[in-house]
Each structure stands twice: as structure tokens, then as C-alpha cells.
Amino acid sequence: MKRRGEEGEKQNHERWLITYSDLITLLLIFFIVMYTLSKIDANKYHAIAASLSKSMGGSQSILDNGGPSIVPGVGEAKELEAGLEKAEQESMERIKKQIEEYVNQQGLAGKVTVTIEERGVVVSFQDVVLFPLGSDALNNFSREIVDTVGAILHQTPNYIRVEGHTDNLPIRTGRFPSNWELSLARSATVVHRLIQFSSIPPDRLSATGYGEYRPRMPNDTDANRQQNRRVDIIVLRTKFQEVEPEAIIKSMSIPMDKKE
Structure with missing residues (x-):
């Protein structure tokens, strides 16, 4: 016990x-x-x-x-963070104002619109402003437009996305089998111009082609189809840059000859 x-x-x-x-x-x-x-x-x-x-x-x-x-x-x-967001908003409003002043000076109001959306500043060009119908080649006047807008955009460190859009009328040529190729070729042409003559770093730019699948208006009239044929340049807000892929090698660049 x-x-x-x-x-x-x-x-x-x-x-x-x-x-x-x-x-x-x-x-x-x-x-x-x-x-x-x-x-x-x-x-x-x-x-x-x-x-x-x-x-x-x-x-x-x-x-x-x-x-x-x-x-x-x-x-x-x-x-x-709040202070940075305020500064970025002021920068975007300044960019919007400068581009609008240029658009009005050139008599392009109605064909070029500048808006501030949740994703950033959107500069939208009707295709006739930059490209002939069914083409991805810039003429002298459209090159001047892109260069002037590019000089304004050069002041911002934000990412810039160029989007090509078409209407739903089919295209089938040796160069453009469909609207996908045409819309992407146009956005790529603008990107190359911004790199060559506005000195915007290539790693801040991207080109996207949406074809006929992001229309603003129903493709049921000529006027609506004209609204849908456009090239948009978007200055992305910083918060949307987080979803963009980052380059592993920051020093990489795309060598290009400055040719017309």
C-alpha cells in the first residue's frame, strides 16, 4: 500500500x-x-x-x-499607400488633360476619346485615325499622332497596354486570315512605334489583339461597327501591374533600327 x-x-x-x-x-x-x-x-x-x-x-x-x-x-x-494612390490619380488626370488638348488641337474630337477607368487612362482611337481599312500600316499623319501621344506617355512609369479591336465583318487575306491577326498586327505596330520613336522601355509595353470579341456597341449598323474598330492605349494603374509577368532579366532590351 x-x-x-x-x-x-x-x-x-x-x-x-x-x-x-x-x-x-x-x-x-x-x-x-x-x-x-x-x-x-x-x-x-x-x-x-x-x-x-x-x-x-x-x-x-x-x-x-x-x-x-x-x-x-x-x-x-x-x-x-493612400498618398501614392492620390499621386497616381493626379498623374493620370494630367495625362488625360494633355492628350485631350492635343486631340482638340488636331480636330480629332469624336474620333479619339480619353477616359479614366478603374484600370487606368484609356486613349481610344477609331481605326480610321491610324490605319486604312484592313491594313496595319501607319501613314505620316497617324505616325505623328502616335509619336505625340507617346511623348506624353513617356513621363509615366506605369505599364502601357495596346489593344487592337475590329468589327465582326470577316476578313480573309494572305496577310490576315482573320480579325484576330489584323487586331494584333495593329496593336503590335503601335507598340513598335512607341519603342522606336517615343523611347518607352519595351518591358513597360504589351500588345493584345481581341479581334471582334470586345465590341463597344452591337455590330448591327455601320456607325456601331465604326465604334468597334479601334486601337486602345491603356496606362495601367499600379494595382493592375501586379498581375503582369515580370521579366527575370531586367536589362534585356529589344534592339531596333529607327526607320520609317
Whole structure:
């Protein structure tokens, strides 16, 4: 009986080790979480917040207005981010104004539109402004237009996307088997011009062809089809640059001869 009592008493004395080990584990987890929060990436935080807000159908994320942060640095990062967004908005408004002034001077109002959308500044050219029907060749006047707009766009560090669009009238030539090829060829022509004569770095540019599949208007009248035949130059907001692939070798460039 005495031996059994001694063994029971010994076991009771060692039970505190279990509680102690649990406490140490919880403290370790706590400090890991706190360290992770202190290293939070403000850009990723904003992207996650915006994504959650959009998926929940809200116009503004609750994470952006959750009161002062208890995590050191997060509040300052959000203030810096807000300041950068404001500066970017002002830059885009300045670009829009400069291009609109040029468009009005050239009498191109109605054929060239400049708008600020969620994705950025969109400069939209009706195809007759830049290209003859069914062609991807710039003439002297259209080259001057692209060069002037390119000089304005050169001041921004943002990514620039050039999009080609057509109507739904089929095209089948030796050079352009379909509207896909025509729309892409036109956007590529504009991109090459921006690189050659506006000195915009190639790694900030991309060319896309949508063919007839991103119409502005129904392709049921000549006037509507004219609206759909266009080339758009988009200055992307910084938040949309996160989905753009980054170059592994930043020093790569595309050598080109400056030829007409």
C-alpha cells in the first residue's frame, strides 16, 4: 500500500509538465503570429482586402476602415499607400488633360476619346485615325499622332497596354486570315512605334489583339461597327501591374533600327 501511494504521489507531481509544455507551445505560436503580422506586405494586404470586398459585393472593404491598427507599421504603410494612390490619380488626370488638348488641337474630337477607368487612362482611337481599312500600316499623319501621344506617355512609369479591336465583318487575306491577326498586327505596330520613336522601355509595353470579341456597341449598323474598330492605349494603374509577368532579366532590351 505504501509503494502504491508513493507511485501515485510521484505521478501527480509530474502532471505540471504537461501544462507547462502546453503553455510554452502557445507562447511560441503567439510570438510567431506577432512576428508575421509585423512583417505584413502593405501591397498584398490591400490586394487581399480589395478582393474580399469585391467578392462580398461591397463597394468599400471593411479592412480599410477597421480602426487604428495595433500592429506597428501597418497604419503608416496604409497612409503611404493612400498618398501614392492620390499621386497616381493626379498623374493620370494630367495625362488625360494633355492628350485631350492635343486631340482638340488636331480636330480629332469624336474620333479619339480619353477616359479614366478603374484600370487606368484609356486613349481610344477609331481605326480610321491610324490605319486604312484592313491594313496595319501607319501613314505620316497617324505616325505623328502616335509619336505625340507617346511623348506624353513617356513621363509615366506605369505599364502601357495596346489593344487592337475590329468589327465582326470577316476578313480573309494572305496577310490576315482573320480579325484576330489584323487586331494584333495593329496593336503590335503601335507598340513598335512607341519603342522606336517615343523611347518607352519595351518591358513597360504589351500588345493584345481581341479581334471582334470586345465590341463597344452591337455590330448591327455601320456607325456601331465604326465604334468597334479601334486601337486602345491603356496606362495601367499600379494595382493592375501586379498581375503582369515580370521579366527575370531586367536589362534585356529589344534592339531596333529607327526607320520609317
